[in-house]
Amino acid sequence: xxxxxxxxxxxxxxxxxxxxxxxxxxxxxxxxxxxxxxxxxxxxxxxxxxxxxxxxxxxxxxxxxxxxxxxxxxxxxxxxxxxxxxxxxxxxxxxxxxxxxxxxxxxxxxxxxxxxxxxxxxxxxxxxxxxxxxxxxxxxxxxxxxxxxxxxxxxxxxxxxxxxxxxxxxxxxxxxxxxxxxxxxxxxxxxxxxxxxxxxxxxxxxxxxxxxxxxxxxxxxxxxxxxxxxxxxxxxxxxxxxxxxxxxxxxxxxxxxxxxxxxxxxxxxxxxxxxxxxxxxxxxxxxxxxxxxxxxxxxxxxxxxxxxxxxxxxxxxxxxxxxxxxxxxxxxxxxxxxxxxxxxxxxxxxxxxxxxxxxxxxxxx
Ligand SMILES: Cc1cc2nc3c(=O)[nH]c(=O)nc-3n(C[C@H](O)[C@H](O)[C@H](O)COP(=O)(O)OP(=O)(O)OC[C@H]3O[C@@H](n4cnc5c(N)ncnc54)[C@H](O)[C@@H]3O)c2cc1C
Numbered sequence: 001x002x003x004x005x006x007x008x009x010x011x012x013x014x015x016x017x018x019x020x021x022x023x024x025x026x027x028x029x030x031x032x033x034x035x036x037x038x039x040x041x042x043x044x045x046x047x048x049x050x051x052x053x054x055x056x057x058x059x060x061x062x063x064x065x066x067x068x069x070x071x072x073x074x075x076x077x078x079x080x081x082x083x084x085x086x087x088x089x090x091x092x093x094x095x096x097x098x099x100x101x102x103x104x105x106x107x108x109x110x111x112x113x114x115x116x117x118x119x120x121x122x123x124x125x126x127x128x129x130x131x132x133x134x135x136x137x138x139x140x141x142x143x144x145x146x147x148x149x150x151x152x153x154x155x156x157x158x159x160x161x162x163x164x165x166x167x168x169x170x171x172x173x174x175x176x177x178x179x180x181x182x183x184x185x186x187x188x189x190x191x192x193x194x195x196x197x198x199x200x201x202x203x204x205x206x207x208x209x210x211x212x213x214x215x216x217x218x219x220x221x222x223x224x225x226x227x228x229x230x231x232x233x234x235x236x237x238x239x240x241x242x243x244x245x246x247x248x249x250x251x252x253x254x255x256x257x258x259x260x261x262x263x264x265x266x267x268x269x270x271x272x273x274x275x276x277x278x279x280x281x282x283x284x285x286x287x288x289x290x291x292x293x294x295x296x297x298x299x300x301x302x303x304x305x306x307x308x309x310x311x312x313x314x315x316x317x318x319x320x321x322x323x324x325x326x327x328x329x330x331x332x333x334x335x336x337x338x339x340x341x342x343x344x345x346x347x348x349x350x351x352x353x354x355x356x357x358x359x360x361x362x363x364x365x
Contacts, residue, residue, distance in 0.1 A: 060079070083150060
């Protein structure tokens with residue numbers, strides 16, 4: 001038999017580069033094809049590519065969306081809510097955050113035809129058949145339903161052999177995103193169980209009320225031991241559910257988590273300096289660039305962007321490490337959910353997306 005020579009990819013750098021770029025693009029260029037009103041406070045932006053084709057992605061991943069608002073270039077991550085089963089478009093489903101900079105802009109200003117730049121799909125919050133087994137419990141809070149929607153849509157589209165229990169916490173019934181579709185999916189697919197849990201029920205509400213606590217979780221699952229738990233939602237809900245899962249003695253390796261951005265009020269985080277107001281002002285010196293004032297209660301990255309100092313960002317929740325920055329002097333507060341490498345701690349690197357100045361500081365970017 002003739003021997004086949006291994007292919008020498010070093011002789012074809014362009015071929016390899018093109019393949020890698022098409023599968024894992026650093027940037028995507030997208031246009032809003034359609035806007036779907038999901039609830040009074042939530043819209044889905046259906047995005048199609050303006051250049052090339054969309055890459056494939058894992059259901060549960062997100063993109064970081066860049067926007068310029070009032071001359072400030074910033075970005076926010078949004079999970080893809082559509083199924084990866086089709087690659088004609090991706091859906092980003094955005095809930096209004098009271099006083100929020102980007103969500104309000106997206107909901108109030110963006111029209112069909114507007115164009116955006118995003119990162120390629122990123123994140124590790126997806127189903128991994130090798131480790132996650134076949135029984136999955138999804139704990140979703142508010143807009144944290146979006147990555148689960150993508151996963152559930154894929155499971156339904158591909159008829160995947162998985163059992164899913166979705167416990168979806170919402171403050172009021174009017175805020176429930178994808179409610180009708182989820183009811184329909186649960187009705188038609190015996191392997192998908194959907195429980196809506198309302199924390200501030202109106203008078204006529206006849207469904208489940210309360211929070212996603214251990215009693216509720218136990219009540220809706222036959223047993224917890226054989227399941228992998230996924231948690232996604234705002235910081236407060238995520239921290240609450242983490243505690244409940246610990247009480248249920250779910251080992252950490254059986255849980256996956258995605259927190260939706262910075263905490264609403266960082267002064268309530270464990271470890272925040274006693275008595276320090278969110279409105280305290282400190283001086284930030286960016287060596288060789290400029291010096292400006294920043295609020296203690298605002299992520300340093302936001303303050304930098306307002307000064308026109310944009311640093312690379314992807315997750316904006318202290319996880320991905322893309323924004324690592326050297327802290328030369330002074331102190332910042334970083335919530336415990338920030339994943340800081342031991343080396344970063346030792347050599348004074350911080351993640352400005354989730355770092356809050358608690359003294360005058362000097363940084364190098
Ligand atoms: C991986 C990931 C996926 C996500 N997916 C979705 C999704 O699918 N749908 C969705 O709706 N959201 C999603 N989010 C959240 C989203 O990225 C944004 O955080 C959200 O839209 C709010 O952004 P905003 O600019 O409106 O609010 P911001 O202006 O960023 O405000 C958010 C919070 O930041 C703090 N803050 C900001 N400015 C100040 C200030 N001046 N003083 C004090 N505190 C301040 C406050 O705590 C405030 O509540 C996701 C987040 C992550 C990390």
